[in-house]
Amino acid sequence: MRDPRDRRLSRVAGPSSLVIFGVTGDLSRKKLMPAVYDLANRGLLPPSFALVGFARRQWEDEDFAAEVKESVQAHARTPFDEAVWNQLMDGIRFVQGEFDDDDAFNRLKETLEELDADRGTRGNHAFYLSIPPKAFDLVCRQLSKHGLAQSTPGHWRRVVIEKPFGHDLESARALNDVVESVFPPDSVFRIDHYLGKETVQNLLALRFANQLFEPLWNANYVDHVQITMAEDIGTGGRAGYYDGVGAARDVIQNHLLQLLALTAMEEPISFNAEDLRAEKEKVLAAVKLPEDLSTHSARGQFAGGWQGGEKVLGYLEEEGIPADSTTETYAAVRLDINTRRWSGVPFYLRTGKRLGRRVTEIAVVFKKAPNLLFTDHSDDEFGQNAVVIRVQPDEGVTIRFGSKVPGTQMEVRDVTMDFGYGHAFTESSPEAYERLILDVLLGEPPLFPRHQEVELSWKILDPFEKFWATEGKQPESYPPGSWGPASADELMNRDGRSWRRP
Incomplete structure (x- = not known):
């Protein structure tokens, strides 16, 4: 669904290039390069766009172009069009080298200058760091040393950083100091691909464009909120990255706390970046452990x-x-938000691998209705109304409410009313990275967290990480295909609640 207030999706990026460091990695092959092609196929990239890869491989421009084409044909969302591909291919370049290789960065500078002259990119270049965080410092300093990071009047330079943004508050601050010593804050784009998903964007429309929901979106009516990101796979070849990081750092610190902020924030005065961030930061600052x-x-x-x-x-x-x-491969926490709107309403966040199914959702569960008319029924017979925002894989919204069962008896049973994007709209939803890359090229940052949000998120998670470390316990075992360890159910049972089964 296109946000009617968001005109960005109909805007075309200006003359520019995207330089991808770590271009041979899975993220680049499966997400970034296909997203670039899909943007071009949708007419959202200009003829003066260029794509530059930087890696250690001994490739020529033609070798890299062949890799891009293979990636596009395997993973692009839109059909392959030879004319679109030929235009895109004319702007594809490759620079071989190591991150500490001054000659390689000199070659990169020469390549970008040639693209400015021949392709018409006009000095506008975005550097996508699809690389391990430990290399951010070196690459940023190399970009600065070789005069690639400085914007000039009418010409911009931007840097895109993939998560994780540090592994705790201290490292996040150190990383931010490095990046912002080279690029000004407005030129730093921290990617959280979940914020590019259509359903996450629709959460704002659901809340603030409908009188139906917003009056009930508070502690007077809401019993609790559950935010879930479940995967049905293991580490998926990411063992080297995942071990030592774990589920909480990998998902809760960024994805789930961002979803919490969007669910709980007050209405911003506009959809511009500063106003959205201000409201999200207020929520994160008000989180109580x-x-x-x-x-x-x-x-x-x-x-x-x-x-x-x-x-x-x-x-x-x-x-x-x-x-x-x-x-840990599973983590769950309870958080409270110390504001008038949410006082007394717990937010339960959980994430895990090898769970029952792949799903990401936000469930706003309402308090039970007073049992005044149905005195012949026990309170346990009545469920709780809920609004469930499905982020993936079947994007949409489900509303759960009580309805009379057909027959002569007044029997009430929970039913659901479902809205799915695939059924309601003829347009297919753009992939998250399409939207995020386009926003980088347009210089429009509402979907990108600033360092204040990142630091507030680490302030929330760090105490849990330190507590788990001092416990010195092996994480509790749970069977594959289940919904996590018994301790997660106990967490909810102590509060008289239970997890939803998505």
């Missing part, structure tokens, strides 16, 4: 077994994972 972290958090590690008719390995059995690893 539970007094007892042990009873209001849970960690787990998936075991081996059968899932979906297939024998799967446990986390400790996966290639590259140490046999004594204490990294």
Whole structure:
């Protein structure tokens, strides 16, 4: 669904190039390069656009173009069009080198100058750091040293950083100091691809464009909120990255806390970046941790077994994972928000791998209606109304409410009313990276968290991480295909609640 207030989706990027560091990685091959093609195929990139890859491979421009074409044909959302591809291919360049290689960065500078002259990119260049965070410092300093990072009047330079933004508050601050010593804050785009998803954007429309929901979106009517990101796979070849990071740092600190902020924030005065960020930052600053972290958090590690008719390995059995690893593959926490709107309403966040199914959703669960008319029925017979925003994979919104069962008896049962993007709109939703890359090229940053948001998120998660580290316990084992460890259910049961089964 296109936000009617958001005209960006109909805007075409100006003359520019996108330089991808780490162009041989999975993110680039499966997401970034296909997204660039899809933007071109939708007419949202100008003829004066260029794509530059930087990596260690001994490639010529033609070799890189062949890799891009293979990636596009395998992973692009839109059909392959030879004319679109030929135009895009004319602007594809490759620079071979290491991050500490001054000659390579000199070649990159020469390449961009040639594109300015021959392709018409006009000095506008975005540098996408699809590389390990430990290399951010070096690459940023190299860009600065070789005169590639400085914007000039009428010509912009921007940097795009993939998560993780540090591994705790201290490292996040250090990383920010490095990046913003080279690029000004308005030129730094921190990518959280979840914020580019249509359903996340529609959360703002759902709340603020409809009188139906906003009057009920508060502690007077809402019992609690559950935010879930579940995966049905293991580490998926990311063992080297994942071990030592874990579910909480990988997902809760960024994705889920961003969803919490969008769910709980007050109405911004506009959709521009500063106004949206101001409201999100207020929410994150108002988050209150539970007094007892042990009873209001849970960690787990998936075991081996059968899932979906297939024998799967446990986390400790996966290639590259140490046999004594204490990294969690499941994490759940309870948070409260100390504002008038949300006082007394707990927010439960959970994420995990090898769970029952792949799903990301926000469930706003309402208080039970007073049982005045239905005195012949116990309170337990009545469910709770809920608004469930499905972020993936079946984007849409479900409303759960009570309805009379056909027959002569006054029997009430929960039913659902469902809205799905695929059924309601003929337009297909752009992939998240399409929107985010376009926003970078347009210089429009509402979807990108600033360093204040990142630091506030680490302030929330750090106490849990420190507590888990001092506990010294192995995460609780849970079977593949389940919905996590028993301690996660106990977390909810102590509050008289239970997790939804998506």
